[in-house]
Amino acid sequence: DTEVTQTPKHLVMGMTNKKSLKCEQHMGHRAMYWYKQKAKKPPELMFVYSYEKLSINESVPSRFSPECPNSSLLNLHLHALQPEDSALYLCASSPRGTSSSYNEQFFGPGTRLTVL
Amino acid sequence: QQPVQSPQAVILREGEDAVINCSSSKALYSVHWYRQKHGEAPVFLMILLKGGEQKGHEKISASFNEKKQQSSLYLTASQLSYSGTYFCGTEDDGGYNKLIFGAGTRLAVHP
Numbered sequence: 001d002t003e004v005t006q007t008p009k010h011l012v013m014g015m016t017n018k019k020s021l022k023c024e025q026h027m028g029h030r031a032m033y034w035y036k037q038k039a040k041k042p043p044e045l046m047f048v049y050s051y052e053k054l055s056i057n058e059s060v061p062s063r064f065s066p067e068c069p070n071s072s073l074l075n076l077h078l079h080a081l082q083p084e085d086s087a088l089y090l091c092a093s094s095p096r097g098t099s100s101s102y103n104e105q106f107f108g109p110g111t112r113l114t115v116l
Numbered sequence: 117q118q119p120v121q122s123p124q125a126v127i128l129r130e131g132e133d134a135v136i137n138c139s140s141s142k143a144l145y146s147v148h149w150y151r152q153k154h155g156e157a158p159v160f161l162m163i164l165l166k167g168g169e170q171k172g173h174e175k176i177s178a179s180f181n182e183k184k185q186q187s188s189l190y191l192t193a194s195q196l197s198y199s200g201t202y203f204c205g206t207e208d209d210g211g212y213n214k215l216i217f218g219a220g221t222r223l224a225v226h227p
Contacts, residue, residue, distance in 0.1 A: 033213070041220075042217035045215060045216065048212070048213050050213060056212065099212060101165070101169075107158045107159070108157060
């Protein structure tokens with residue numbers, strides 16, 4: 001399996017809802033990432049997990065809560081979001097937990113999130 | 117700090133060449149290049165490491181000037197499938213997998 005999968009593809013939620021985004025890879029990669037992408041903008045790094053431990057949190061509001069239950073799975077729990085959080089949420093993975101050599105990132109198709 | 121990409125947009129006819137540039141104000145460990153088509157995920161094209169190593173697709177070439185913290189992506193004999201937005205991503209020395217993307221270069225290839 002050489003791809004990163006994300007579910008759901010689309011999600012509409014109200015500001016009081018709690019929802020979760022799921023990301024999975026079976027390539028044995030040791031780093032996983034969450035990015036947020038607004039229209040016509042580059043992906044913006046949110047979180048990095050290396051060897052299943054949170055290594056980078058780019059000052060993301062606490063209404064976004066990441067979780068890495070195992071080396072293949074990454075979740076993003078959402079609670080009390082704001083309309084400005086509407087965006088494409090991309091998950092990615094890379095072979096190495098640290099940047100000791102080539103560590104290209106493989107992106108999933110993303111979850112299109114709309115917050116009403 | 118976000119790397120600076122240029123140009124912002126390029127329009128080509130099939131078969132023409134293009135160069136996309138990426139520069140950073142910080143010492144870099146690696147430069148990544150990705151292409152994103154509308155409504156799709158970014159796709160890996162190239163990675164260039166400090167020290168000269170690089171890895172990527174056969175039909176695409178790139179360079180990395182470590183002293184100037186600059187990278188260029190060379191698209192030769194462009195095809196319609198090359199259309200999309202190209203992002204460079206830079207990782208600082210000791211960046212620990214922290215990739216910061218440039219604003220992107222929109223490339224349109226016409227018949």
